[in-house]
Amino acid sequence: MKINLEEIARRSGVSRSTVSRVVNDDPNVNAGTRERVKTVIRQLNFQPNAAARSLASGRTRVLGLVIPQGVGALFADPYFAILIQGIASACNAHDHSVMLWLAEPEYERRMIRQLLHSGMIDGVIVSSMLLDDSLVPALIDNQKPFVLVGRHPSKPEVNYVDSDNENGAWAAVAHLLRLGRQRVATITGPSNMVAGADRRAGFVRALRERGLALDPDLLAEGDFTEAGGYLAMQRLLPHKPDALFAASDMMAQGALRALREAGRRVPEDVAVVGFDDIPTAARLEPPLTTVRQPIQRLGTTAVELLIELIDQPGSAPRRVLLATEFVIRKSCGAN
Amino acid sequence: MKINLEEIARRSGVSRSTVSRVVNDDPNVNAGTRERVKTVIRQLNFQPNAAARSLASGRTRVLGLVIPQGVGALFADPYFAILIQGIASACNAHDHSVMLWLAEPEYERRMIRQLLHSGMIDGVIVSSMLLDDSLVPALIDNQKPFVLVGRHPSKPEVNYVDSDNENGAWAAVAHLLRLGRQRVATITGPSNMVAGADRRAGFVRALRERGLALDPDLLAEGDFTEAGGYLAMQRLLPHKPDALFAASDMMAQGALRALREAGRRVPEDVAVVGFDDIPTAARLEPPLTTVRQPIQRLGTTAVELLIELIDQPGSAPRRVLLATEFVIRKSCGAN
DNA sequence: AAATTTCTTGGGAGCGCTCCCAATAGCCGA
DNA sequence: TCGGCTATTGGGAGCGCTCCCAAGAAATTT
The missing domain is CATH 3.40.50.2300 (Response regulator)
Known part of the structure; x- marks a missing residue:
C-alpha cells in the first residue's frame, strides 16, 4: 500500500497541508489536531519521501564527505576512520545524512559534477590533504557551501576546522x-x-x-x-x-x-x-x-559549521583551530 | 540561471523527452540529434537533478552502508577502512553513490525508518557483525534489497558475501x-x-x-x-x-x-x-x-551483488565465499 | 502505388512534497 | 451587534524528471 501525505491526511481527517505542517513541526497547528495526526503517522510508520521533499524544498539534508583516495596506504592510518565516525555521529545528531565520496582520479570529473550540480547534497566536507586540489576552486565558483578539515593555506575565504x-x-x-x-x-x-x-x-x-x-x-x-x-x-x-x-x-x-x-x-x-x-x-x-x-571533534565541528553555513549562506568565513594535548x-x- | 531538461531542450531545438533519452542513453535517438544535444549538455555542464529523477523513477542510485558503531575501538581495525574503500570504489564504477550510516543505538529506530521508508536508497549493505541484529528482520519484512558482508548463520534466505x-x-x-x-x-x-x-x-x-x-x-x-x-x-x-x-x-x-x-x-x-x-x-x-x-573484494562483491538484486528483485538468494590466502x-x- | 512497419519525436500525466494565498472560524473591544 | 484580528485549515501551483502513448516521417513490403 502506498502511503504518503495524502493518505495520512485522509486517515486523520485533515488536509495534506496540515499533515505537512505536523511533519515539519510548524507551530500553526491546533494541539489536538497535531496529536491526532501524529498518532496516525506512528501507526503507519510513515516517513516522508526524501526525493519529493528535496525536489520541492531545494534541500536534501545530506552532506557530502570527500576523502582523497591516495594510495590505500593512507587508509591504514586510523585517522580517517575516527574522522568519519565523528562526522557521521554529528550528522545523526542534526538529522542529516552523510554521502561518502572517495576521490579516485578516474572519477573525479564526474564526482565534481555530481557534487555541484545534481542537487544531491546541501554542502560538502572536504578532508583536505593536498594543497593543489582542484575541488576547492570549483566549490567556490559554484557557491556550494563547504568546510575543509585541515587548514587551507592560500584561500583565506574558505571555512575550515583544523588541529592547532x-x-x-x-x-x-x-x-x-x-x-x-x-x-x-x-x-x-x-x-x-x-x-x-x-x-x-x-x-x-x-x-x-x-x-x-x-x-x-x-x-x-x-x-x-x-x-x-x-x-x-x-x-x-x-x-x-x-x-x-x-x-x-x-x-x-x-x-x-x-x-x-x-x-x-x-x-x-x-x-x-x-x-x-x-x-x-x-x-x-x-x-x-x-x-x-581531537580527531573526532574535528569531524563534529566540521558538520556543525557546515550546517550553519547552509542555513545562513553568505555569513563570514569561519576558521576553527582546536587545541592539542x-x-x-x-x-x-x-x- | 536555472538549467534543466527543458532548458537544454530549448537550446538544442528538441523536446524535453528527447533530451531525457539522450541523458539516459536510450537508443531510440537519431545519431545527429544525440550529438547536438550532448554538445549543449557539455557546454552547460548539465547534470540532471537527482531528486526529480528519483521521484519520477523510484530509483535513487544510492546504496546505504550500515556499519555497527560498537565501541570506537573497532574502528582502530583497518578492516572497516579497507571495506569502505572497496565499496565506494565499486559504487563509483557502477555509477552509484554510498550513504553511510553508523549504527549508534540511540538513533537506530530513526535509522531503520529512514533506511526503509524514506526512499533515500535502493538497497543496503550491512557489515553484519552481531548475531542478534534487529535490522536484518526489518529489511526482510520490508522487502528492501540488502546484502550482508559476513555470513548470516540463521536466516538462510539472505544474500551475503564473506571470506571463507x-x-x-x-x-x-x-x-x-x-x-x-x-x-x-x-x-x-x-x-x-x-x-x-x-x-x-x-x-x-x-x-x-x-x-x-x-x-x-x-x-x-x-x-x-x-x-x-x-x-x-x-x-x-x-x-x-x-x-x-x-x-x-x-x-x-x-x-x-x-x-x-x-x-x-x-x-x-x-x-x-x-x-x-x-x-x-x-x-x-x-x-x-x-x-x-580479500577485504576490498568483499566490498566490491557486495556492491555488485546488491545492484543485481535491485535490478532483478526476487531472484534466488546468493551466497558468496571468497577464498583466503x-x-x-x-x-x-x-x- | 498502397499498406505496413520502423524510426524518431513530442507532450501529457503524474511522482510526493513545500510554499503561498485564500478562506473560514473564533475571538476581541467598542 | 459589528468590524477587525488572530488562529487554523485547505487547495492550487509548481519542483524537474520519467514513463507512456500517439503522431508524423521515413523506409520497407506486397
Whole structure:
C-alpha cells in the first residue's frame, strides 16, 4: 500500500497541508489536531519521501564527505576512520545524512559534477590533504557551501576546522629541548600537505626560541606511513640524533622499528615523540609520548559549521583551530 | 540561471523527452540529434537533478552502508577502512553513490525508518557483525534489497558475501600442526560474531583431523582488539602453549606484546599465526604469518551483488565465499 | 502505388512534497 | 451587534524528471 501525505491526511481527517505542517513541526497547528495526526503517522510508520521533499524544498539534508583516495596506504592510518565516525555521529545528531565520496582520479570529473550540480547534497566536507586540489576552486565558483578539515593555506575565504598543528608540534619539541636533548631530529609529513608543513613550522619555531639553527641533516621527509617513517629514520641515524619528533604516530612507529634494528635504545639514546595519539600509541614498545589531536571533534565541528553555513549562506568565513594535548609516556624519557 | 531538461531542450531545438533519452542513453535517438544535444549538455555542464529523477523513477542510485558503531575501538581495525574503500570504489564504477550510516543505538529506530521508508536508497549493505541484529528482520519484512558482508548463520534466505573463514583458519592451524607443534592455543573473536565462530570451527576441525581433542585451557576469547589479544594471551600463558592461532591480526599483535613481556621467544618458544593480513602485519616484530582475507573484494562483491538484486528483485538468494590466502612470514617458524 | 512497419519525436500525466494565498472560524473591544 | 484580528485549515501551483502513448516521417513490403 502506498502511503504518503495524502493518505495520512485522509486517515486523520485533515488536509495534506496540515499533515505537512505536523511533519515539519510548524507551530500553526491546533494541539489536538497535531496529536491526532501524529498518532496516525506512528501507526503507519510513515516517513516522508526524501526525493519529493528535496525536489520541492531545494534541500536534501545530506552532506557530502570527500576523502582523497591516495594510495590505500593512507587508509591504514586510523585517522580517517575516527574522522568519519565523528562526522557521521554529528550528522545523526542534526538529522542529516552523510554521502561518502572517495576521490579516485578516474572519477573525479564526474564526482565534481555530481557534487555541484545534481542537487544531491546541501554542502560538502572536504578532508583536505593536498594543497593543489582542484575541488576547492570549483566549490567556490559554484557557491556550494563547504568546510575543509585541515587548514587551507592560500584561500583565506574558505571555512575550515583544523588541529592547532603548529603549537602542538612546538610543545612537543620544546619539551624535548627542555629535557636537555641537543640534537633533535624530525620526520615531517609530505611537503604538499598543510598538516605536514604546519608541524614542521612548530618544530622550527621551538628550535629558534632556543637559539638553535635548523640542521638539514636532522630533517627527513616522510609520508605519514609506517614504512615512510622507517626509511626516514634510517636516513637520520648516521647524523646521531638524540631525540626525534615524528609528525605522525604511524611514522613514529616506523622510526621505533628502525631504531630497534639499529640497536638504539628509546628513550635512553634517542627520545621519541609522535603526533596524533592513535589508539595503538600507548601500546608501542615503549609507549609513545605524543601530541593528541581531537580527531573526532574535528569531524563534529566540521558538520556543525557546515550546517550553519547552509542555513545562513553568505555569513563570514569561519576558521576553527582546536587545541592539542601533549601526552607524556615512556618514549620521551620523562614521566 | 536555472538549467534543466527543458532548458537544454530549448537550446538544442528538441523536446524535453528527447533530451531525457539522450541523458539516459536510450537508443531510440537519431545519431545527429544525440550529438547536438550532448554538445549543449557539455557546454552547460548539465547534470540532471537527482531528486526529480528519483521521484519520477523510484530509483535513487544510492546504496546505504550500515556499519555497527560498537565501541570506537573497532574502528582502530583497518578492516572497516579497507571495506569502505572497496565499496565506494565499486559504487563509483557502477555509477552509484554510498550513504553511510553508523549504527549508534540511540538513533537506530530513526535509522531503520529512514533506511526503509524514506526512499533515500535502493538497497543496503550491512557489515553484519552481531548475531542478534534487529535490522536484518526489518529489511526482510520490508522487502528492501540488502546484502550482508559476513555470513548470516540463521536466516538462510539472505544474500551475503564473506571470506571463507573456516577454511582459512583450518589452513593456518593445520600448518602449525604439520610443523610439529603440540599445544596449539587459539584466541577467538567474540562469541556473538559469526566470523569469530567460523574461525574457531576451522581451528577445531584441524585439531580433530589430527586426532587431537580440544583443550579448553588453550582457548581464550578475545574481542578482535589489540588489548583483548594481550589479555587473552596472558590467560593462555600458564598453560604452556607452543603455538597460537589468533583470530585477527590485531589480537595477534596484542599476543606478541604479552609474549615479549613474558620473555617467550617467537617463533622459537611459541609460533604465532594471525588472521586478516592488515597492512602492518608484515612489520610486526617478528613479521606475522597470517591468513589474508580479500577485504576490498568483499566490498566490491557486495556492491555488485546488491545492484543485481535491485535490478532483478526476487531472484534466488546468493551466497558468496571468497577464498583466503595463507601468508607465511617469520612468526610461525617456517619459511 | 498502397499498406505496413520502423524510426524518431513530442507532450501529457503524474511522482510526493513545500510554499503561498485564500478562506473560514473564533475571538476581541467598542 | 459589528468590524477587525488572530488562529487554523485547505487547495492550487509548481519542483524537474520519467514513463507512456500517439503522431508524423521515413523506409520497407506486397
